[in-house]
Amino acid sequence: MQKSSSPVFENRALAAVWDFADERLGLSDMIAFAKKKQVPQHEHSFWYYWGGISLFFFLVQCFTGVLLLVYYRPGVEAYESVRQITYDIEFGWLVRSAHSWSANLMVVAIFVHMFSVFFMKAYRRPREFGWWSGLGLLGLAMVFGFSGYLLPMDELAYFATKVGLEIPMSIPVVGPFLGDLIRGGPDVGENTVQRFFALHVVILPALFVPLLMFHLWLVQRHGNAVPPGEEIKPAERRRSIPFFPNFLAKDLAMWLIALNVLAVLASLYPWELGPQADPLAPAPLGIHPEWYFMSQFQVLKVFGAWFPGIVGEALGILLFTAGGIVWALIPLYDPDSRNGQRARIATWLGFAALVGLIILTAWGYLAL
Amino acid sequence: MPEAMGHSEEVLEEGEDLLTRRAFVRVLAGVVGAGYAGAIGYPIYRYLATPATRASAMGAVTMVALPGAQELAPGSALMFRFGTRTSMLIRHADDTWVAFDAVCTHLGCTVQYEPDKERIYCACHGGVYDQHSGAAVAGPPPRGLTVYNVEVRDAEVIISRV
Numbered sequence: 001m002q003k004s005s006s007p008v009f010e011n012r013a014l015a016a017v018w019d020f021a022d023e024r025l026g027l028s029d030m031i032a033f034a035k036k037k038q039v040p041q042h043e044h045s046f047w048y049y050w051g052g053i054s055l056f057f058f059l060v061q062c063f064t065g066v067l068l069l070v071y072y073r074p075g076v077e078a079y080e081s082v083r084q085i086t087y088d089i090e091f092g093w094l095v096r097s098a099h100s101w102s103a104n105l106m107v108v109a110i111f112v113h114m115f116s117v118f119f120m121k122a123y124r125r126p127r128e129f130g131w132w133s134g135l136g137l138l139g140l141a142m143v144f145g146f147s148g149y150l151l152p153m154d155e156l157a158y159f160a161t162k163v164g165l166e167i168p169m170s171i172p173v174v175g176p177f178l179g180d181l182i183r184g185g186p187d188v189g190e191n192t193v194q195r196f197f198a199l200h201v202v203i204l205p206a207l208f209v210p211l212l213m214f215h216l217w218l219v220q221r222h223g224n225a226v227p228p229g230e231e232i233k234p235a236e237r238r239r240s241i242p243f244f245p246n247f248l249a250k251d252l253a254m255w256l257i258a259l260n261v262l263a264v265l266a267s268l269y270p271w272e273l274g275p276q277a278d279p280l281a282p283a284p285l286g287i288h289p290e291w292y293f294m295s296q297f298q299v300l301k302v303f304g305a306w307f308p309g310i311v312g313e314a315l316g317i318l319l320f321t322a323g324g325i326v327w328a329l330i331p332l333y334d335p336d337s338r339n340g341q342r343a344r345i346a347t348w349l350g351f352a353a354l355v356g357l358i359i360l361t362a363w364g365y366l367a368l
Numbered sequence: 369m370p371e372a373m374g375h376s377e378e379v380l381e382e383g384e385d386l387l388t389r390r391a392f393v394r395v396l397a398g399v400v401g402a403g404y405a406g407a408i409g410y411p412i413y414r415y416l417a418t419p420a421t422r423a424s425a426m427g428a429v430t431m432v433a434l435p436g437a438q439e440l441a442p443g444s445a446l447m448f449r450f451g452t453r454t455s456m457l458i459r460h461a462d463d464t465w466v467a468f469d470a471v472c473t474h475l476g477c478t479v480q481y482e483p484d485k486e487r488i489y490c491a492c493h494g495g496v497y498d499q500h501s502g503a504a505v506a507g508p509p510p511r512g513l514t515v516y517n518v519e520v521r522d523a524e525v526i527i528s529r530v
Contacts, residue, residue, distance in 0.1 A: 067412065067416075070415075070416065088418075089415060089418045090411075090414040090417075090418045091414050093413060094411055095412075095415055240434075
């Protein structure tokens with residue numbers, strides 16, 4: 001009763017197990033479906049891997065995160081427990097380092113994925129929801145990063161969180177209440193760690209995972225988008241490879257590379273733990289947020305210098321909010337680029353956003 | 369390629385060659401895969417096993433001093449840790465001293481001294497031990513409690529392995 005897409009087992013016991021599972025779960029139908037699925041091959045195909053790489057780092061986060069949960073204690077003991085993980089528990093430094101490095105690499109991969117989708121104009125009809133759900137995932141990933149940054153409760157974490165929370169605090173009327181709610185009191189302390197912990201390990205995963213499923217389901221439904229330059233080619237000149245096993249094998253090879261990069265970074269550059277946060281100590285010199293908040297940080301700093309007082313901060317936040325909205329709504333004002341590569345305005349907007357982010361980030365680091 | 373395929377001998381040879389290459393790649397993939405599994409699995413094992421490793425190092429003690437325990441009232445027991453093991457020191461009403469490992473040999477509950485019934489009893493499944501020798505007397509325990517040496521001094525009681 002072997003179907004054509006079933007794997008052939010020489011071992012009779014394995015074949016029997018396969019038949020048992022296949023009859024009940026329809027595995028060979030799934031394989032047949034995956035074999036029929038085609039992934040376009042062209043000069044920009046390389047960028048198709050970045051969503052998968054982001055997914056890989058997310059899986060690493062789940063795995064290393066659960067390992068950290070084995071010893072991490074939120075609340076008053078937060079710093080002490082991270083100190084134990086880093087210096088006391090065998091290989092604890094490696095688990096923590098892998099978690100921190102993988103978090104950063106995941107955000108890098110998501111950014112690369114987002115910009116490649118943007119420049120390949122993969123947000124166009126019918127993939128608008130893919131673009132929006134992807135932006136939602138990026139937003140959640142940044143909140144993951146922000147909340148996770150506080151959990152060790154060292155000096156940098158403490159001040160970065162204090163400064164970061166000034167942003168929701170500056171929202172008119174509700175801001176101060178919101179700040180108190182997020183912090184669990186008037187200042188960052190053990191209550192803040194406790195609720196950031198709940199956010200980081202329960203609420204965010206509960207939001208992220210379904211949104212990720214939705215995102216992946218859309219990819220499966222609409223297939224890989226081809227860039228306009230490829231779209232105008234006649235059908236017979238376009239090439240593609242089967243998703244299974246060809247593309248999947250390449251995808252897994254990329255995962256292996258990602259794993260190796262992570263292993264090298266995490267073991268050769270172990271993530272540091274600063275001195276314990278002290279609410280009475282002044283902010284250390286050169287304090288700065290994670291790199292993916294650096295551009296916002298720099299805008300606030302510069303606007304604060306140009307327009308003293310609350311005006312500068314408000315203008316900075318307004319600029320980023322407006323930019324984010326323009327960015328999110330791109331599928332609506334560049335809906336189908338029917339004229340091939342000629343949707344130049346969107347391309348220029350993308351370049352402006354990319355270059356702007358890079359310059360602001362570099363400026364932020366140079367100005368430290 | 370298509371031209372060469374016409375030659376039947378070459379096709380056979382090519383097939384054989386592919387098979388051995390396939391076998392080689394399989395072995396190589398297995399070895400590399402096992403290497404990765406080990407490189408990831410070993411640190412994770414050590415990470416998770418740290419408290420157990422530390423505890424077994426602590427459990428290697430052969431002697432425990434209990435300062436002040438010489439003043440234990442007759443007909444009562446004192447619970448203490450011998451390394452990592454929950455243990456009990458008993459001073460009987462007749463002023464004899466005895467110390468046991470207090471973990472029931474049946475399913476690991478902690479036993480209790482019942483001076484009024486003159487026995488050591490496990491509340492979980494009703495195991496009964498002799499209060500002097502630690503021998504299993506009634507109920508499910510397969511064997512008696514481990515006995516320690518007791519030496520009563522002026523300011524402390526010394527417990528050591530037999």
